[in-house]
Amino acid sequence: MSEALSWQRDGARWPHHEHSRFVQASGLRWHVQIVAPPAGGLQTLLLLHGAGASTHSWRGLLPLIAPDWRVIAPDLPGHAFSEALPPYRQSLTGMAQALADLLHALDAEPDAAIGHSAGAALMLRMALDGQIGAGAALIGINAAVFPFEGLPGLLYAPVARLLARSALVSRFAAWRARDLAAVRRLIASTGSMLDDEGVAWYARLLQCPRHLAGVLAMMASWDLEPLQRDLARLQAPLHLLVGERDAAVPPGQADRLAARLSAVIVHRLPRLGHLAHEEAPQHVAEVVRPLLKAPAMSALA
Numbered sequence: 036m037s038e039a040l041s042w043q044r045d046g047a048r049w050p051h052h053e054h055s056r057f058v059q060a061s062g063l064r065w066h067v068q069i070v071a072p073p074a075g076g077l078q079t080l081l082l083l084h085g086a087g088a089s090t091h092s093w094r095g096l097l098p099l100i101a102p103d104w105r106v107i108a109p110d111l112p113g114h115a116f117s118e119a120l121p122p123y124r125q126s127l128t129g130m131a132q133a134l135a136d137l138l139h140a141l142d143a144e145p146d147a148a149i150g151h152s153a154g155a156a157l158m159l160r161m162a163l164d165g166q167i168g169a170g171a172a173l174i175g176i177n178a179a180v181f182p183f184e185g186l187p188g189l190l191y192a193p194v195a196r197l198l199a200r201s202a203l204v205s206r207f208a209a210w211r212a213r214d215l216a217a218v219r220r221l222i223a224s225t226g227s228m229l230d231d232e233g234v235a236w237y238a239r240l241l242q243c244p245r246h247l248a249g250v251l252a253m254m255a256s257w258d259l260e261p262l263q264r265d266l267a268r269l270q271a272p273l274h275l276l277v278g279e280r281d282a283a284v285p286p287g288q289a290d291r292l293a294a295r296l297s298a299v300i301v302h303r304l305p306r307l308g309h310l311a312h313e314e315a316p317q318h319v320a321e322v323v324r325p326l327l328k329a330p331a332m333s334a335l336a
Contacts, residue, residue, distance in 0.1 A: 040243045042066075042116055050094035050236070057116075061136035066090065066116030069141070070097065070106040078146035080327070081138070081167070082108040085152030085179070087250045089115035091236045092151065095316030100324065107143055109134070111154070113249020115240060125256035127160050135166035147172035147327050151312060152179045152284060153253070156262060159273070163265045172327055174274045176319070177281050177309050180266070181288045182259045226282035226308025233313055269298050274326045276319065278307035 046052050054068040068090045071077075080100065084092045090108045097106060112133055113119035120133055134157065138144065145167050150158035155178030161167045218238040222229055229237075240246050273296070275289040293299040302322055304311045312319045 039245050040116060040239070045239070046116075050091045051097060055090075058137065058140055060140035061133040063112060063118040063120065063133065065112075065118070065137055066110040067137070067141070068093075068097075068106075068108045070101040070104075070108075072102060072105070077103065077105050079143050080104040080106050081143075081145040081148040081158070082106060083134075083148065083150040083154030083157050084108075084111065084114070085150075085154050086111075086253055087114075087240070088151070088237075089240060089246075091115075091240075092310070092313055094236075094313075096312045096320055096323075099316060099320035100327070103324075104147070104327070105143075107138070107141065107145070109137060111157075111253070113246070113252055115243075115246060119245075119249045119252060122252065122256070125252050127156060127257060127259070127262060128164070129256075130253070131157055131160040131164060131166060135161060135164075138166070144168045145171050147174070149174045149176065149323065150178065151176040152309065153257070155275075156180050156257075156259060159266065159269070160262055163262075163268060170271070172274075173271065174276065174323060174326055176276045176312050177278050177284045178275055178289070179284045180259060180262060180292065182263070222310065224282060225310060226278065226280040227310035227314050228308070229310060229313055233310075266292070266296060269296060271298060273299050274302060275299060276302045276304055276311065276322060278304045278309060278311040280306060280308040281311075283309040 046055065049055065051068055054070050056067055056069060058065045058067050082093050082097070084090065089110050093108050097108065100106065110117035112130055120129060124130070124133065148158045148167055148171055150156070155175030158167065158173060158175065159180065162171065162173055215234060215238055218241060219234050222234060222237060275292070277286045277289045279286055289299070289301045293301050304319070304322070307314050
């Protein structure tokens with residue numbers, strides 16, 4: 036049987052575990068990694084991973100940007116080592132509020148944020164709701180901010196809710212994840228190719244039924260329509276890094292958003308897929324660093 040994640044057993048090997056701590060906030064016990072340079076007094080950068088991932092997904096990028104920032108990277112609720120929200124708080128708005136509560140507990144107000152995939156939607160929800168300060172630099176990596184269209188859009192949430200109710204689904208998927216070849220195929224289906232270490236970290240997460248249940252619960256409550264409507268209020272630059280081989284979030288979505296909103300600036304990442312920041316952290320860091328140093332502007336009208 037697949038085992039639940041245990042910090043006592045798995046924590047010592049977790050990427051950047053030396054920066055990990057557990058924080059009580061918003062009724063949850065969170066796993067958070069905080070990198071604070073010895074000099075102190077630097078600005079704060081919030082990193083939000085995507086659905087199904089964890090802090091491990093920043094393992095390559097974090098050291099390349101940490102020297103210039105105080106970095107805060109949590110496991111999202113229900114993911115990896117963070118506790119799950121109750122069902123009535125698992126919406127995009129509810130999760131954004133929980134993250135805001137976490138930042139309050141840490142006495143932190145981000146000067147910049149980077150969100151990957153669903154993490155980018157959370158980042159934008161927080162910015163629009165005033166939970167990330169006006170003037171913060173906003174960067175999305177393969178941002179998942181559009182609802183599914185057509186039949187997939189009609190079926191997505193109901194199917195996710197159905198799957199989330201069944202413990203057998205999570206247990207079967209966790210058992211299946213013991214096959215590393217199957218995990219590698221799953222990652223390849225996103226358009227990304229990870230090394231053996233990257234595949235192994237996702238395999239460990241996917242072998243945990245509790246993590247999988249948290250991912251399904253998040254998907255079941257995800258409603259991006261209100262976010263789409265509210266994005267018209269966004270004024271400050273939103274930089275979207277787009278992997279041209281992304282097979283999970285169609286790259287054309289960023290162009291559609293840029294056509295609607297003058298605040299959106301698209302940056303192409305040739306030959307990279309959905310997990311671009313894990314495939315090529317050095318290249319992504321080279322794109323991100325100048326954006327983080329851009330002059331701050333008012334984020335909302």
